[in-house]
Amino acid sequence: MKIQEEQIQIENQKDLASHVESLDFLSNKLTKQNYDVNAIISKLADFQVAIPSWALGAGGTRFGRFSYFGEPSNLEQKIEDVGIIHSLTKTAGAVSLHIPWDVPEDYTAIKEVANSLDIKFDAVNSNTFQDQKNAKESYKYGSLSNVSQAVREQAIQHNLDVINIGNKLGSKALTVWLADGSCFPGQNNFQTAFQNTQDSLIDIYKGLPQDWKMLIEYKPYEPNFYSTVIQDWGASLMLANGCGDKAYTLVDLGHHLPNSNIEQIVSILQLKGKLGGFHFNDSKYGDDDLTAGSIKPYALFLIFNELVYGMKNNPQNPDLAWMIDASHNVKDPLEDLIQSLEAIQESYAKALLVDQDALKAAQLDNDVVKCQEILQGAFRTDVRPLLEKARLLSGGVLNPIKAYRSLDVREGLIRERGKNTIATGL
């Protein structure tokens, strides 16, 4: 299923008048405050977020999974789904593959599908958190950190295989997330587990092509409940530094203990030139994998405020790999991803409205009230007309969720694929 340009034009006609009216109002207001509205719109249009290949089917928990009709049953269909999201939003121009769930059978064919939909291949993700069929060694007690050299070697080889697959598709980064850790005190020697992980990562790093990055993701707990080898940004940063210049820390919003100051983490990593990737989601309790911005939109805005500051002031930090890493237990996955994209763009736009010079002046004056006024003034602005304009200029729709429903996308997918398909993934 592919959304045609004419369909997009018809959808946009419905909302054009009200869009023009609200954009005029906001543009006038912002222009009077000396903002360059067109520059903000063009930054929004350029901002692309990767969709992970495992997010296109119904999510689930260990208690169960409620299937969603018309799910993609192979990689080609998953990329087609990303294409649907991208054609509506024009902000999802990349897919992030999970190996081995999504190993291409025909590389040329997959690249052609992606190309025709204007989709690039972002970071590739390895999986050493579950045992694969016919695997010689088991990851039950860890992978890169395992006390067994044979297990570590298998996990290292898997990551090298993932790099090789990504290389054939044009990816430029490997994301490593380890489930390694322990469930009970005394089960692991912390130092041995950490050192084994460092040594294994160095072996993988040696296989990284010159123009690639290695992104090291951290997470405080789960699936292990007593200790996790890469539990926080400090551990990730130490490992990245131990590997070399092409290794970076990856921040996943859900991988923090409640109330962690993520914006501060993001800020310091950029200062050190070591923030490489970013996974969006939201949560109330832990790694809930909820829609970005659905629970704590102000926190997302504060994080974006630091990201915008870093993108402007930290040339030592590379361009970031942006990805949504969320689940959708009770929603149509495509609608959920569209809502996340909207929340991400909204936070980005609000952060672009923060007057950095005025904020700096207020900070130098220790004018705490003014500092808060500047941040909250930006946050309270309804920036949605700017997002609409960015989509309109890029050939997307003014209102993606409304268009998705009006075009009966899910019904079309069910007609094509039936009701019983199941997407590979968690």
Ligand SMILES: [Mn+2]
């Ligand atoms: Mn993640």
